[in-house]
Amino acid sequence: xxxxxxxxxxxxxxxxxxxxxxxxxxxxxxxxxxxxxxxxxxxxxxxxxxxxxxxxxxxxxxxxxxxxxxxxxxxxxxxxxxxxxxxxxxxxxxxxxxxxxxxxxxxxxxxxxxxx
Amino acid sequence: xxxxxxxxxxxxxxxxxxxxxxxxxxxxxxxxxxxxxxxxxxxxxxxxxxxxxxxxxxxxxxxxxxxxxxxxxxxxxxxxxxxxxxxxxxxxxxxxxxxxxxxxxx
Numbered sequence: 001x002x003x004x005x006x007x008x009x010x011x012x013x014x015x016x017x018x019x020x021x022x023x024x025x026x027x028x029x030x031x032x033x034x035x036x037x038x039x040x041x042x043x044x045x046x047x048x049x050x051x052x053x054x055x056x057x058x059x060x061x062x063x064x065x066x067x068x069x070x071x072x073x074x075x076x077x078x079x080x081x082x083x084x085x086x087x088x089x090x091x092x093x094x095x096x097x098x099x100x101x102x103x104x105x106x107x108x109x110x111x112x113x114x115x116x
Numbered sequence: 117x118x119x120x121x122x123x124x125x126x127x128x129x130x131x132x133x134x135x136x137x138x139x140x141x142x143x144x145x146x147x148x149x150x151x152x153x154x155x156x157x158x159x160x161x162x163x164x165x166x167x168x169x170x171x172x173x174x175x176x177x178x179x180x181x182x183x184x185x186x187x188x189x190x191x192x193x194x195x196x197x198x199x200x201x202x203x204x205x206x207x208x209x210x211x212x213x214x215x216x217x218x219x220x221x222x
Contacts, residue, residue: 035211045160045203047211060210061117094159101148101207104171106159 002026003094005035006110008011012085013110013116020110022078022095029053029071035098038091038107046091050098051078087113118142120207130222135191137202137217144184145182145208151180154216155200163202164189178196196221 008020035050040113049059050090059067068081093110095109096103119142129135139149147167152160162171164180169189177192181201191198204214 044215045213046206047205047213058210101211102150102162102165103152103160103205104162105167106161108159 001096001111002105003110004097004107005104006093006095007107008093008106008110010053011113012089012112014086014114016083017083018085018089018112020080020093020112022080024076024078024095024097027097029073029076029078033049033104034071035096036078037044037093037094037096037103037106040088041089048080048093050084081105087114090114102116118209118212120204120206120212120214122204122217124217125148125215126218126220128220128222129194131194131196133193133194134146135198137189137204137219139182139187139189139204139206139214141187141206141208142168142184145206147179147183148206149182149187149206150207151178151198152205153198154203156158160203194221207214 003025005023012018019042033052036048039045049069051057057069071078090113095107098103121140123138149167151164153163154160163174163178168180179190181188202217206212
């Protein structure tokens, strides 16, 4: 059964760095890609970036300067790091399995609040 | 960047009604358009991929159509469990979501 689960701090101070982990099961990271998507409260979805099965990454141009996605295939984990957080980065952060343009499985989401 | 304009933003319909939701791309995206359903407090669920392919396990009352810049999600007979927000996603050039359509039962 394909599963993804996000974990990380629920509260981050402004200007600090957000670190999230996506732990996957039921599929291999060397054969599948993982994408990160976020959703601010009451708003729509924003694609943040992806790490491809081969290990390369792509980022939303609006976030590229602040965002890094990496992985540890031995632990079936994908990591998101985003620096210089501001209140507008408050959102639910989802990781998704991503292939051929299709996000066919999603984690339950990690709620992140940026506040002092 | 490709922009996706989704309409309407809010829709109220009766059980049994035929419902349509539209997405318009700012440029040609061929058939690289997916539709998602998001119920309150849940992660989005894939309904339709590549404009008109029904994801496994999704009821046949959901269908998608369109190509190029104009796309439609149709629910042929609205059910109470279809109350949700629906999003389109283009994946022709990077990825861009539509702004969402909140669907309620009248």
